[in-house]
Amino acid sequence: MQTFKGTKIVNGIAIGRIKIYKTPDYVISEELVSDIGAEIERFEAARVKVQEQQNALYEKEMKEGRKDTAGIFEAHAMMLDDEDTLIDPCKEIMAEGHTAEYAVRAAFDNAATEFSEMEDEYFRARSADVIDLKNSMLDVLFGNDTESLQGTEPAILVAEDLAPSETVKLDKSLLLGLVTRLGSSNSHTAILARSMNWPTLIQCHDIADDWDGKFAILDGYNSCIYIEPDQKTIDELSAKQAEDKAREEKLKELKGQPSVTKDGRKVKLYANIGGPKDIQAVIENDAEGVGLFRSEFVYLNSKEDPSEEAQFAAYKQVLEGLSPRMVIIRTCDIGADKTIDYMQLDKEDNPALGFRAVRICLTRPDFFKRQLRALLRASAFGNLGIMFPMIISLWEVKKCKEILEECRKELEAEGAKIGKYEIGIMIETPAAALCADELAEEVDFFSLGTNDLTQYTCAIDRQSANLEPFANTHHPAVLRLIRETIEAGHRHNTWVGICGELGADPTLTEEFLKWGVDELSVNPKSILPLRGNVRNADLSKFKTESPKAVDPKKEPKGFFGRLFS
Amino acid sequence: MKEFKYVITDPVGIHARPAGLLVKEAKNFKSTATFIKGEKSAKATALMKLMGMGIKQGDEVLVRIEGEDEEACAAALEKFMKENF
Structure with a gap:
């Protein structure tokens, strides 16, 4: 072996x-030919044929729902129309009496070399496209079947x-x-x-x-x-392969299936994503929408404060790519553990309780408005939800909405197209959870950020290993806040989702559904397994049982739980 | 002659597919449009040369248009750039 x-x-x-x-390693003759017109005709015929092939590949990929690979072949077909770099040089070489094959190899190799010498990785990789086209041209000219x-x-x-x-x-x-x-x-x-x-x-x-x-x-x-x-x-x-296959088959069967329990309760299964690169994963895992699009990447990937245009391009790409699915974009959540040089934030002793998210945005309205304008403009291209993070007070929500409204009016005056959108907030502080009734009147949806909600409710730093024995991801106080937030939301026709890690916890799915959660947002890979959970759940049995997870007498699941069990 | 400047906001710059569409747009006009960045330049109708300029996010390009329909061509290209790059 x-x-x-x-x-x-x-x-x-x-x-x-x-x-x-x-x-195939084609042997190309260097002999000159006398009938130049015939070679040019062969070249033209091959070019048209390859272009047709590329267009057919484009259609095939589009039909199978792979937009990104389809784009490659669309670009290939366009490249074959390029007179300056491909067609004219080929014709010049043939005019000297060379064969079509000879001309194609010389001109296409030349163009490929130019790309391969470029600095930027994206453009360097394009030399492979030109080589690909050259080989397709040669296949046709040699009458070969790949x-x-x-x-x-x-x-x-x-x-x-x-x-x-x-x-x-x-x-x-x-x-x-x-x-x-x-x-x-x-x-x-x-x-x-x-x-x-x-x-x-x-x-x-x-x-x-x-x-x-x-x-x-x-x-x-x-x-x-x-x-x-x-x-x-x-x-x-x-054995491992058989295991993989069995698991995949099971998950594959869940694609296209509704996320509904045995007794008919529906829930929306959305994905958490970090940028346009995740669009494909959302589609492949059959997520019904995006429950949390962390907009931080536009800030973290930039050396300077990102412009409205740059943000607009990124938001538009995701909204358009996933339309008609709903995409909830969380506004800037910089601060705490995510800091950026150009933001010039003061060093804080206690960043988790410090200057972050809407606290920065409301202090720096110009910075905030750039993002809100970009979001509003992008709303014309899909189904948008705008979500404000780290809310503790009603006035903050009102102020965020006021600034959003200001941006909308400005854009309308400028003649920009704005689509429909929903407004929501993260419920990730105990303050917000306990004031959920008042907050619900202001927004279309809530999204429970269970990671921060747990850390702030239990006063447990998620990163600290020393606290592990005290941490309980199913702490009854947190679960009670979640339940009460869902109920408060529903009292005011505000729908409620969960976008933290607990949303993907299979041991809580039934409980959440029973409490009435409308949406669970998890990483794309967890969508299908979670759908399996939902479809196996049966809420009718809860009618006689008391909810187990909110039992305050329940032992913690961490270190002490194990100690006492 | 007409000119306009544009700063690329697209994360990948002037890349294959939208560049192809740009070429199509430019071919609708009789005028010659030229993209200029530093010492490099390419005609808006030459797809590979245009891509070969390696125009990236944050780069400023100067677009120069000359010809009988330069007014209309400049307006159309500027609009196209704003929508696609």
């Missing part, structure tokens, strides 16, 4: 024979690198896994592998031609491939 390391893209296991996938390269048996494909159009053309029923010597985790192949959940290893520098036909196991968990593995390895990893 030999073991070779790489970089994994997907945690998964593939077991089977290896097929070396080689892009599909046969994959063989006829299911196999783990091993290649130098795979171009996006090669990856998309692969017959998925014959593909067990993918190993490449090159590639980056941002490459199109990696993106596709992730969205298709193929066990994939990139940067595996030791691939060799003599692997062809050998039995192997690709182990994504350990980022390696075993060539001719021993029986022990085969047994272990086969």
Whole structure:
């Protein structure tokens, strides 16, 4: 058995024979031809054909709901219209008497080299697009059929690198896994592998031609491939693979299913996300919306105070990408453990109880307004919820709404388009939870931030290891606040969600549903397991039982709980 | 001749897909539009050259338009930049 390391893209296991996938090495004649017109015609025909192929790939990807990979092929088709860099240079070379193949190789390689020498990683990666187009052009000119390269048996494909159009053309029923010597985790192949959940290893520098036909196991968990593995390895990893498959199948069945309990109670399952990069995960895990979009990334990824335009672009991208799903964007929650140089915040002795979130925003209205204007403008592109964090008092909510209204009027006067939106607040302080009745009158929704609510209610610093014995994530005081907040919200027609870690806690799902929670927002990966929980829940049995989790006599689940049990 | 300046706000800069749309927009006009950043420049109709300028978020580009319909072309391109970059 030999073991070779790489970089994994997907945690998964593939077991089977290896097929070396080689892009054909075309021998291109350097001889001059006499019929220049015929070569130009062949070139034109090939260009149109490849463009059609790329457009067909675009359509295929769109139909299967993969917008990001679809965009690659749309761009490819557009590149083939480029006269300056591709068409004219090819024609000039052919005018000297060279063949269409010769011209394509020279001009496309030249363009690819220019991209590969650029500083920026994004533009550097575009040289792969040009090479991809060159190979497609040569395939057509040589009359070659790339599909046969994959063989006829299911196999783990091993290649130098795979171009996006090669990856998309692969017959998925014959593909067990993918190993490449090159590639980056941002490459199109990696993106596709992730969205298709193929066990994939990139940067595996030791691939060799003599692997062809050998039995192997690709182990994504350990980022390696075993060539001719021993029986022990085969047994272990086969069992793990079977386990993975069973779990995936179960979760897959839950896609597209309603999140509803056995006795018919519905709940919205939303995702927590950190930026536009998570759009795909929301869609793949079949989240019904976004319950918490942390807007911090626009502040943290920027060297200076981000402009309204930059924020607008990011919010619009998420709203548009996820439309018609609701997307709740939490306004700036900088401060506490998240500080930024350009904000010039004073050092505080007690940052968790300090200058953060709306406290900064209401002190610096110009800063706040830039974000609110960006949000309002983005509202025209989807279904937006605007959520204010760290609220303790009614006046803060009123002030936030007043500033929002001011921004709306300004934008309307400027002729900007504004869509519909809902307004909500985070309930993450005991003060807000206890004043929930008054606050509910001002907003459309509440979202319980259980992490902060627990830390502030129990006076327990989440980061401190010494406090572990005292921490109880199911503290009855916290659960009681959650329940009372839900009830208070409902008294005023304000819907209530939970976006903290407790929302994904399977042992509390039934309890929350029973209390009437309208929405649970969790990380995308937890959506389907949580939907499974919801669908297994039966609330009718609670009619006779008293709620167990709010029992104040209940022992803590932390250290002492274990000590006494 | 018409000119306008624009600061890119798109996180990835002038990248493939929207750049392709920009080219389409520019081809609707008879005028020649040129993107200028520092010493680099490219015609708005040349997709790869435009991408090859490596224009990123925060970069200021100067767009120069010359031709019979330069007024309309400048207005259309400025609007396009605001909406897409």
